[in-house]
Amino acid sequence: MTHTDSPVSPESETMSGTTSESPLSPFVLVPPMIAGVPLVVASPHSGHAYPQDFLTLARLDRTLLRHSEDFRVDALLAGAPGVGAHMIHATFPRIYCDVNRDSDELDPTMFTEPMPPERTTITPRVRAGLGVIPRISAAGAPIYRTRLPLREATDRIARFWAPYHAALSALIAAQVAAHGACVLVDCHSMPSTGLRAYDMPDFVLGDAWGSSCAAALTEAAETCLRSCGFRTNRNAPYAGGYVTRHYGRPATGCHALQVEIRRGLYMDENSLTPNTGFGDIRAVMTALLRTLAGVATDLPHPSGIRTG
Template sequence: MAPASVCHAFYRYGPDVPQSPLVISVPHAGRNYPASILDHARNGRESLERLEDRLADLLVHGLISAGHCVFVARPARAVIDLNRAENEIDPGMVSGAPFRAPFLASAKVRGGLGLIPRRLSSIGDLWKGPIAWDEVERRIAQYHRPYHSALDRSLAMAHERFGLAILLDVHSMPPLSLGQESAPAVVIGDRFGRSAGARLSSLAAEIATAHGLKAAQNHPYPGNYLLERHGAPSRNIHALQLEIDRSLYLDASLRWPASGLARLQRIVLELAEGLAGELPLEDFAQAAE
C-alpha cells in the first residue's frame, strides 16, 4: 500500500485530515538500518532485529484500507526508540555529552532499553562502543521530534473535528508465560487510567475477548512515553496501547507472516473502529474522571 507521505521518521497513510477520531501509531516495526548502524553493531543485524515488534505494521493494513490515519515508524528501534522520552539515555553509552545533560535514569534505561537501546539480556551489549552525543542529537531531530509532532497535529485535527481524539499505539509482544495462569494474548495499556477513559480500555478488552483472545489490562504492559505524552483524557484526547502476542500472526520462528495474520488484521480493525464509535462525544470526559 502506497503511503500518502514519507519522511525520514515515518510513513503516513490516510488523508491529511483524519476522517474519524482515531489516529494509529506503530512505533516499533521500523526496519530501516543505516549502514553506519550495522557497522557499529557487535553482533550484526539479526541481533538488532530482536528489538523490533516484528512486522507489527502488517496488523494495521485493514485500518489503512479503511482510510484511517496511520503512522508507521521508518527507523528501526535499534536506531532510536520512539516510545521513550528524549532524555531517557544511559550516560554510559554516549561520549561527549554536556556536563549537565538532564539524563533520566528510568527503569527502561536501567534495563538497557532507553532512547538508544544499549543491551538485550539474551545477547548483552549491542554496540562496539559509545555513541557520539552529536549523533544522538541528530537522531532525535531527524526521527523522534518529527514523529511526535506529526501525531500531535493529527490528534489536534481529529479533536477539532470530532470533539475527541483517540491514539491507538500498536505493538507486538513475545508470547507471555505467567506460571500456571493462562497468559493473555492481548494487553491493553492506558497507564492505569491516566492516558484514556476506562470505558475505552474495557471495550478494547471486550472486543478481543469476543474473538477468543484472552485479554489483560495494564499487566504487564501499561504503556510508556507515547501514552504519557499524547494522552490527555480530561481534554478528550485518549491514548491506548495495544500489545498483541506475535505468535498469533508469525510463524514458529517469530520472523515471518503466518496463516493467522488475516484473522488478526480483522480483529485489530474491529477493535479500532469499535473504539472510534463507542461513546457519544459528551460522555468521554465524564468517563475519564
C-alpha cells in the same frame, strides 16, 4: 500514502546512510478512507530500514537486531484507514531510536563525552539499557562495539524522534480541533514467553491504570477481543509507555490506549516470518479498530474545547 521525504520500500532493511541526504523517511502517514472519525492508529516499533552506519557500529548482525522489532505490526493495521483512522508508522527500527521513550532518556554510560545533567533523565528503562537510544537488544545483548559520540544520539533524536512526534502531535491536534476529542491507539507486539510471573495473554490493553483514556475505550476493546475468543489483560505486564502516558490526557480531549499483541498469534518468532494466523489477526485488529472508532465518535467533549 504520504511520506516525509523519499519513500522507503516496505522490503528495505538497509539504508545507505544516515546523513541529511539519506532517503530514509522517519515515518509513513496513511490517510483515512472515511472522514469524520477522531481516531489515530500508530505503529512506532515496526520499522525495519536499518542505516548502514548503524550496522557498522553494531556488534550484532541484522537478524539479531531485527528480533527487537514489533514485526509487521504496521501490516496488521492495514484495515485502519478503512474504518476512518489516520495511521502513522515509523520506518526506522526501535533499536536505533525508540520513539516510545522521552527524548532525554539517555544513558550516560553509552557515550564518549560527559552529558549535561539537564539533558538526562535516569529512569528505570534507562538503567535497564532501554532508553531512547537503546544500549541492549530485546534479548539483553549489548548492541554496540564501543561507546558512541554524543552527537550520534542528538542526531538521531533530531532526525527521527522529533519528526515522528511532531507528526503524531499534529494528527492528534487536528482531530481534537475538528471533533473535540481524539483516540490514539498505539500498537505493539510482545514475546509469547520470557516474562517471569506472567502467563502471557493474547493481548494486553494498557491505559496507564485508567489514567490515559476513558474507561469506555478499554472496556470496548476488552469486550471485542474476548468475544473473538482471546485472553486479555489490562496493564499487566504493559501499562503503556511514553507515548500512551504523554499523549493520553482525557481532560484535554486526547485519549490513548496501548495494544500489545502476542507474537505467536501471527508470526514465527524464531524465523521472523508470518504464520498461518497472520490474516486472522489482521482481521481481528480491523474489527478492534472499528469498535474503537465507534466509541471515539461518541466520546464527550471536555469543557472549553471548541470544534472547527
